[in-house]
Amino acid sequence: MATPDLDPLLLDPTRLSIVALLASTEWAEFRWVRDLVGLSDSALSKQITNLANPGYVEVKKGYVGKRPRTWLNLSDSGHQALRAHVAALNQIVEQSQRAGSTHRAEEPSA
Template sequence: MAKLDPLLLDPTRLAIVSLLAAAEWAEFGFVRDSVQLSDSALSKQATTLSKNEYVEVRKGYVGKRPRTWLNLTDAGRSNLAEHISALQAIAEKARSDGAQQPRDPSVP
């Protein structure tokens, strides 16, 4: 059975990783705006994800302007898939357990 990933229990990190799963490289500003974070909050989360090898960070320039791009690593992608699988298993178990519970006729 798949296990929940402690790093992805944080909703902000889960949102970032989920967004990056749909892209090869995403510009920092796009990620920031999509997950509705401040620059500093995204920077902190990106550092945490990078230190744990979920995300790659690339810095460069577009013209003379500095830019930062984020990419989900293969390990990050695999961890996200396992985390989602664990969430689905929990939901399925709750659904099947709920179906087996006797219904109280006095509750609408």
């Protein structure tokens, strides 16, 4: 059975959740992602660094009034990586379903 091209970075469920959340947005505030994923500031910051290193997530910092804000957005390569990863996951599920139906067809009837 051929192994589909899974993205090792997106095999982590937390990172996959962050990327999936960001995929529906043009940009999102750090605290919005933190609240939805249910991570602490430091844990999310660590995951964002992991995703920013290969260029999947872009980070912009700024101020609104006197309050500092951090905005995140999924880059084109991040979108591409998610699409490829989802396609690979679909392939695994489909291969398993095909193998299951072939196995059932080969079983002798009782």
